[in-house]
Amino acid sequence: MLETIVAGVPVIAYPQWTDQPTNAKLIADIFRTGLRLRENQDGIVSNEEVEKCIREIMDGPKSVELKSNARELWIAAREAVAVAGSSDQNIQLFVDEIIKSCTWFNCEGIVQ
Structure with a gap:
């Protein structure tokens, strides 16, 4: 679909x-x-x-x-x-959340 x-x-x-x-x-x-x-x-x-x-x-x-x-x-x-479209924004929010969580869990080497 x-x-x-x-x-x-x-x-x-x-x-x-x-x-x-x-x-x-x-x-x-x-x-x-x-x-x-x-x-x-x-x-x-x-x-x-x-x-x-x-x-x-x-x-x-x-x-x-x-x-x-x-x-x-x-x-x-x-x-x-498109750039700055809803999918673009949502994937960035997702990546930011992973980075935030990774920092919180002290994931050394993952966050550069």
């Missing part, structure tokens, strides 16, 4: 296990950057369902919204990893 956000593209989710159902929910219902494949009553995703989702993302009624939302997250991700 992170890769699609960083790439700024809509995605079709087909969750199978562990965190994937949560990610599919985020993609389809919260971030609104993609669609979720639906299984039929036999638990199978049909070719028609796959085609429907691809067409919807490419040029269907929801495509403009999905692409716009994906672009907004792409911009936010780029800002987060």
